Amino acid sequence: MATGAQARPVTRRLPPRPRRLAELDINQIEDGFVIYQADRDRAHYLNHSAVAVLELCDGRRSVSQIAECIRKLYGLETAPRRDVEGVVAKLAGEGLISDVPGSGQAKRGAPRSARRRNV
Amino acid sequence: MAPDREEVLKNVEQSRRRFLRTVIAGAAFAPPIVMSFSMDGLSADAAEVGPISSPVPTPSRCSNMRLEPPIALYLDRGTGGNLLLTEAAPTSTTAKFTDSPVLSRSNGNPWKEIGAWDTVINPLPCPIAEIGDLHVWLGLRNSDDQGTQFDLKAEVFVGGNVVATGETDCVVGLARNPALAREVTVSFEPPAREFLSNEVTLVLSARIGTGCPGHASATGLRVYYGSAAQDSSFDIQFENAPHS
Numbered sequence: 627m628a629t630g631a632q633a634r635p636v637t638r639r640l641p642p643r644p645r646r647l648a649e650l651d652i653n654q655i656e657d658g659f660v661i662y663q664a665d666r667d668r669a670h671y672l673n674h675s676a677v678a679v680l681e682l683c684d685g686r687r688s689v690s691q692i693a694e695c696i697r698k699l700y701g702l703e704t705a706p707r708r709d710v711e712g713v714v715a716k717l718a719g720e721g722l723i724s725d726v727p728g729s730g731q732a733k734r735g736a737p738r739s740a741r742r743r744n745v
Numbered sequence: 746m747a748p749d750r751e752e753v754l755k756n757v758e759q760s761r762r763r764f765l766r767t768v769i770a771g772a773a774f775a776p777p778i779v780m781s782f783s784m785d786g787l788s789a790d791a792a793e794v795g796p797i798s799s800p801v802p803t804p805s806r807c808s809n810m811r812l813e814p815p816i817a818l819y820l821d822r823g824t825g826g827n828l829l830l831t832e833a834a835p836t837s838t839t840a841k842f843t844d845s846p847v848l849s850r851s852n853g854n855p856w857k858e859i860g861a862w863d864t865v866i867n868p869l870p871c872p873i874a875e876i877g878d879l880h881v882w883l884g885l886r887n888s889d890d891q892g893t894q895f896d897l898k899a900e901v902f903v904g905g906n907v908v909a910t911g912e913t914d915c916v917v918g919l920a921r922n923p924a925l926a927r928e929v930t931v932s933f934e935p936p937a938r939e940f941l942s943n944e945v946t947l948v949l950s951a952r953i954g955t956g957c958p959g960h961a962s963a964t965g966l967r968v969y970y971g972s973a974a975q976d977s978s979f980d981i982q983f984e985n986a987p988h989s
Contacts, residue, residue, distance in 0.1 A: 654904040659768075667783055668781055670781045670782070671779070672777075672778065672780075673778040674768050674769065674775070676777035678765065678768050678777075681757065681768065682765075696774070698750060698752065699754075700769065700772075700774035706774070706776075712777070713778075713779055720781050
């Protein structure tokens with residue numbers, strides 16, 4: 627019987643407020659877009675809907691807000707929540723978006739040292 | 746453009762707004778697709794052409810310097826209110842118009858966007874060889890502004906990147922009466938060549954004329970287009986179109 631490492635479905639945690647990397651070089655081609663990440667030796671093909679999702683990842687919107695924006699941009703009846711979640715997970719996995727540090731957590735006050743400086 | 750769409754675009758960071766506008770222009774929603782590839786094992790040439798089988802245009806496909814005939818792009822407005830560029834010359838006897846916001850010298854006399862006219866040119870073009878002068882008919886929103894001088898700026902975007910800009914300053918002699926709309930010409934500097942995309946957007950902006958006398962504010966500048974007599978337009982010429 628096989629033991630040890632076994633493929634298991636991985637539930638990837640979606641970034642609560644995903645943010646597109648600032649330095650991405652998005653190249654338009656005839657039927658979509660290509661992003662080259664030379665530092666990671668990776669190339670990514672995205673269709674226009676995926677790029678729209680990527681562009682809406684500004685660190686302020688939640689995944690459901692992005693889905694709602696996609697609904698409005700494309701004039702859909704319902705927000706394509708599942709599609710957006712899937713593509714955000716993929717973009718996060720490929721390192722094209724990151725999470726905003728501290729997003730999804732309760733707001734905390736300024737660091738004590740900062741507060742002291744401000745007195 | 747639909748109000749919902751505009752509402753979303755308004756909340757997108759300004760530097761990315763035009764790009765997002767071109768991404769969604771004329772496209773129906775399709776399930777998002779992301780396909781990722783390792784570039785290991787790809788030669789530099791292959792990587793330049795594209796690691797996937799998509800038809801990425803490359804300079805080699807456009808290298809014989811044959812010029813396509815210029816394409817005239819006319820400003821127009823769709824039935825949904827969206828601004829667009831069309832290759833069909835207008836025949837209507839009644840012009841459409843789009844107004845700038847209120848313009849004022851206060852706060853540094855900023856440029857205010859009048860509108861963004863979009864189109865998708867097929868087939869996928871090679872680099873732009875030349876952008877001809879923009880001919881545009883202008884008037885006033887309000888007759889009280891007669892005597893005001895305006896600066897007009899035109900920017901051509903390809904694939905969300907600005908490739909050419911032109912400006913005509915101190916435009917004077919405008920009137921509220923549409924029949925008295927004045928033709929103004931904006932010349933573009935030679936376009937940047939490195940952008941390959943079939944998404945073309947013309948953005949017009951206005952401000953109160955700088956360095957010229959006249960009122961310090963105005964209700965707005967009016968751009969007329971879409972009629973045979975006021976067929977605001979410009980030519981765009983590409984190097985030879987790729988033959989696939």
